[in-house]
Structures are given as structure tokens and as C-alpha cells.
Amino acid sequence: MWRNSATLGFYSKLLSPSSSTNPNYFNYASAFSIFSQIGIVEPALSPSYHRFYCSSEAPSPSPSSESVIKLGFLAYKSDVFRPLSSKARDAVHLVRHYGQCYWELSKARLSMLVVATSGTGYVLGSGNAVDLVGLCCTCAGTMMVAASANSLNQVLEINNDAKMKRTKQRPLPSGRITIPHAVTWATSVGSAGTALLACKANMLAAGLAASNLVLYAFVYTPLKQIHPVNTWVGAIVGAIPPLLGWAAASGQISLNGLILPAALYFWQIPHFMALAYLCRDDYAAGGYRMFSLTDPSGQRTAAVAFRNCLYLIPLGFIAYDWGVASGWFCVESSLITLAISAAAFSFYRDRTTQKAKRMFNASLLYLPVFMSGLLFHRLCDDQQCLADNPDRIVELSSSSQDVIDSGEDDQKKKVRHFTAGPQARPPVAYASIAPFPFLPVPSYVDP
Numbered sequence: 001m002w003r004n005s006a007t008l009g010f011y012s013k014l015l016s017p018s019s020s021t022n023p024n025y026f027n028y029a030s031a032f033s034i035f036s037q038i039g040i041v042e043p044a045l046s047p048s049y050h051r052f053y054c055s056s057e058a059p060s061p062s063p064s065s066e067s068v069i070k071l072g073f074l075a076y077k078s079d080v081f082r083p084l085s086s087k088a089r090d091a092v093h094l095v096r097h098y099g100q101c102y103w104e105l106s107k108a109r110l111s112m113l114v115v116a117t118s119g120t121g122y123v124l125g126s127g128n129a130v131d132l133v134g135l136c137c138t139c140a141g142t143m144m145v146a147a148s149a150n151s152l153n154q155v156l157e158i159n160n161d162a163k164m165k166r167t168k169q170r171p172l173p174s175g176r177i178t179i180p181h182a183v184t185w186a187t188s189v190g191s192a193g194t195a196l197l198a199c200k201a202n203m204l205a206a207g208l209a210a211s212n213l214v215l216y217a218f219v220y221t222p223l224k225q226i227h228p229v230n231t232w233v234g235a236i237v238g239a240i241p242p243l244l245g246w247a248a249a250s251g252q253i254s255l256n257g258l259i260l261p262a263a264l265y266f267w268q269i270p271h272f273m274a275l276a277y278l279c280r281d282d283y284a285a286g287g288y289r290m291f292s293l294t295d296p297s298g299q300r301t302a303a304v305a306f307r308n309c310l311y312l313i314p315l316g317f318i319a320y321d322w323g324v325a326s327g328w329f330c331v332e333s334s335l336i337t338l339a340i341s342a343a344a345f346s347f348y349r350d351r352t353t354q355k356a357k358r359m360f361n362a363s364l365l366y367l368p369v370f371m372s373g374l375l376f377h378r379l380c381d382d383q384q385c386l387a388d389n390p391d392r393i394v395e396l397s398s399s400s401q402d403v404i405d406s407g408e409d410d411q412k413k414k415v416r417h418f419t420a421g422p423q424a425r426p427p428v429a430y431a432s433i434a435p436f437p438f439l440p441v442p443s444y445v446d447p
Helices: 002-014 023-036 047-053 065-105 108-124 132-156 179-200 203-223 230-250 256-278 280-286 299-311 315-321 327-349 353-376 381-388 392-404 409-419 427-432
Strands: none
Touching: 065 132, 065 179, 108 132, 108 230, 108 256, 108 353, 132 179, 132 203, 132 230, 179 203, 203 230, 230 256, 256 280, 256 299, 256 315, 256 327, 256 353, 299 327, 315 327, 327 353
């Protein structure tokens, strides 16, 4: 009790009127300045309080001691928690800064496209049932390896990126992150992705991922400054992820699994030729030896793009003939391939920036439609077996009919004759018809 009374008595002395011009301001300011030394109140007044205490008009009534104590308690809390909030803001800013740098180093949108092709390959190679955990692990491992490859690509091209308008603001040329930091990030995330694929998928998928990382970072990247063949090497890099997904799901590489990689390979040529034509000045400033730089008229660039679009046309029929997809996919694939071929032919006839942009946009639309159609119309193992042996159902029903009535052999043969269609040939045997001596000979003899 005596402490409270003494405190209130001390407050009353501080708040007593004075002979100054503005007694309220003098006494209140004195109280705030005295208590600020012991950490009870803030030394600085807010603008509203400052106007209130500095008013030279009629003096305001003195506040109660309870309000002064309450203000002092709130100020004490703000003094205590201010360092914590400052540290939290610094931590959030640091996380946001490096998160943005890692996002740009990884070329996250391009890496997500790589993950989509790998996931499509995994689903196609899974057969009847898709292992969702295996699919997620494969996509995560592919994402990390792709991020590592893109980061190493920027480390090796830092001087070239600094000369190009569209790349000079990347983390390394702009100085937002150091080279050792970027190398450490790329090494750690690449090793983690390869290890994840080795543990959760198989060593074949991990080997394909590691090989693709080396091919992209240490072969394709320096080759961009040496020879225009880098475009075709880069197309191989883009064709490996769907093959990786197929290998992760099936544990092997077969001809059926090469359909989507072939589509990725041929698709990348017109896609990049359009981009190289549109950005040829920027590539020249960066010191990159692209195919479009040796073709001032653009005629050869457009011809290469159109030719590779034509290579895409038979892929839909091959997917149907090999039992990977249904006949509807053959129709849909032919339509979208004719559409991108028409855009490429238009660019070949009239080599303008507008036609190049149209072909580039057509290539952006082609790939998701092709992969979506392949997933939607894919055939599982049971459907492939029935497609390869269309008379299997008839044989099962006829065997049960023999148990009931053994005197209907002739009728059974007639039914089997009309229901049995042409048997689908296995992929290896189909390809062996072509002059490829390294493929095995078909295991059957056509009549």
C-alpha cells in the first residue's frame, strides 16, 4: 500500500501546475522524459499527443495516474518486442531474397515443363496401375536435377548473360547472389535429386538424370558458344526426361517408351528456331553461335523448322500401331501436327516477325495437347493384350461352349473367323521390317 501511495504522490507532484506558458505541456513532457530513462514510457510522442500537449489554448484537464501507468506499460512492451520484430522482418526479407534467387537460377517454369514430360513418361510406363508415391518422387527428383542443371548453366554463362537484355537482370549478372553460393546450391540440389531417384525409383532413372545434367551443363552450355549444332544437342537433353519417367516406372527402356521422347526431340527444333529468329540480335550480343545468325534471310531456319514439324506426323500412327494409344489419338495427333506444320509453312513462305511468333505460339500449344491426348487415350496392359490377341475372348467363350455342347465345332470356327481381326505387331518386329540390322529379327513368320 505504501508503495502505491508514494508512487501516486510522486505522480501528483510531477503533474502539478507550473508558471510556464504551457503548464500542461511542461509537466507532461517532464514526466515522459523522466520515465523514459528507466524504460517506462516512450521518449517520443505521437503526432496526436504532440498536438494535444503543445496547444497554447485553454489548458486541458490533467490525466489520471492510471492512464499514465497504462501508457507507460504499453511503451515498455513496445520497447521489449521491437528487437524481436526487427529480427523477424530481417529473416523474412532474407528468405524472400534467396527464394527469388533460387527460383530464377532454377528457371522454375522451364523446370516444371521438364517435370511434366517426366511425369507423363512415368504414367505411360506404369501399365494398369500408377504408383502415386513413385510418381511424386520421380517428379521431385526430376525437378531438383533440372534446377541444378539450369543453375550450373547460368554459372557458366554469367558473362554472356550480362551482355543480353533479357538475361542481364538474372541473379548472377546483377550481383544478387555470388558464384560460390550458386555452385553450392546447384551441387546440393542435384545430388539430392539423383539420390532420390536412385532410392525411390531405380538406378536406371538416376543414371539418366545424372547423364542429362552433365550433358546439359557441360556439353550443351559451352557448345552454344562454339557451333550451331548446340540446338540438336539441346533437343536430346529435352528428350531424356520422358524416357527417365518411363524407366522409373517400368525399370527398362523399350521402343514403346521412345514415342514421347521422339515427339519432344522433333518438337524442340521448330520451337527453338522460332525463338532464335526472334532473338537473333540478342543472341549475337551474347556471343552465342545459333543457327539463325548464319542465315540472314531466315529461309534455312524456317526450312529446318518446317521439316521437323513434318517428322511429327507419323508419331500418332506409331503410338496406335504399337499399342500405346487408341485410334482416336492417331486422329488427334495428326490434326494438331498438321496445324503446327501449317504455321511453320507460313513462316517459311513469309519470314516475318509476326509469322515467327505465330509458329512459336503454335509450338507452345502443341506439346500440352499432344501429351494430354497421349495420357487420355493410352492403353493399359490388359487393353494392349486384347489388341494384340482380339480372338482371346472368343477362345474363352468357345471353350466353355465345348463343355456344354461338343458338337458345335464348325459353328465355333465360323464365329472365330468373323471376330478375329488383324493382329497388332510388336514394336521390335515392326521396326525390324525397316533396314535396321541392329534390331532383332521378328519371332514369327507372316504367312
